[in-house]
Amino acid sequence: MRQLKAKAITQAIVELVKRANFFLRKDVLFALRQANLREKNRRAKTILKAILDNAAYARKENLAICQDTGMPVVFVQVGQDLKISGNLKAAINQGIAAGYKKYALRNSIVSDPLQRGKPGFSPCVIHADIVSGNKIKLTLLPKGFGCENKSLLKMFKPTASLAEIKQFIIEAVKSAGPDACPPYIIGVGIGGTADYAAQMSKKALLIKLSAKHSKLEKDLLKQINQTGLGPMGLGGKTTALAVNILTYPTHIAGLPVSVNISCHALRSAEIVL
């Protein structure tokens, strides 16, 4: 059985903290550039240019793309034939805290949601999955809360029409309005249970924006962009860059649908050890 020291995981997480927060994802950059070429609206173009300039400046100066360096969310896929020596969970959280401190990111995490108190760098939220093989894949998604606050979950009846589901997703974007830093990336989870749909909607944000999209995803994107909300909510064709949907089998009695909106600064980085 292959062995891996927990310390190696801590080091890998520190590196992911840097990559995710300083270097905007290539697929997101590409989508923003394409949007800038398509836009005719002067103000929308000015804002998209500022967003692109911001990404370039962050990369050059080793600065956080956004001051909201998020609640760090770490997706872990552990191969069942891998033996980790040490405490995996602690190793991940140590990497987060060390990385956020080292790269002068923001201490946005309060240890108690009700008492609040002075914020720190960790813990992160961990979603673990067991896969075949003897490797481990770590993916860090620092999720800003301007957009996380706009997340929605609805338990539809199993007889609900596709039109009703589409309407719910579009309304989620409309209700986020200009507040959550459009242009958005819309993560959607359909099926499973309430918690699993919510998790899928977050995980959907990891799918490359350049990936092949389904008819449903394309239709939704088109309708969302027809709202005219635009960059910063000040008008234009670019309200969202992509709609990514993940689905899972569900129960005969239900149809959970979760929407997780990301701001334009969709940040993530991954590594396989």
Place this chain on the structure above:
Amino acid sequence: MKIINTPLDFNKIKFLKAGQEVLLSGTIYTARDQAHKKLVQGIQARQTLPFNLVDAVIYYCGPTQTPRGKVIGSCGPTTSSRMDTFTGSMLAKGLRGMIGKGSRSVEVRNAIKKHKGIYFVTYAGCGALLSKYVKCAQQIAYGELGPEAVFKLEVENFPLIVAIDYSGNDIYKGTSAL
């Protein structure tokens, strides 16, 4: 491009219209959720506040830690609407300007009109870029709040868009979201 300097007395903002782009220079103060809660508690308890609200500009911002060799880290705007419930009493105490992102409540719009205030938005999600316009940053109050402390910033040509002018014209009114 119109350039304005703090402190923002009414004469400096009375010609500004919703939608107009301006550059701001001078002193601004960061304050977000918890700082607002404390400031309004201070107002209610008739305490002296950490800074003078009269003709002041508040920036809804919680910067990252300051990287070595820099004046400030990434420092973009946070969602303004979370501050809506606190804004009326701050405007009543003389606050003139606010900088943030996104739309405001009807109550805030009315309070801006009543007290002749102004609400600006700046490039949202562009905190790295906006740090270029900050020349000096000093924490002046509520250090226990970490990034939510009040920082006094000296800014130069900080880029803004007027979102609600003193007569209550609102750039977001009539968008599909409202």
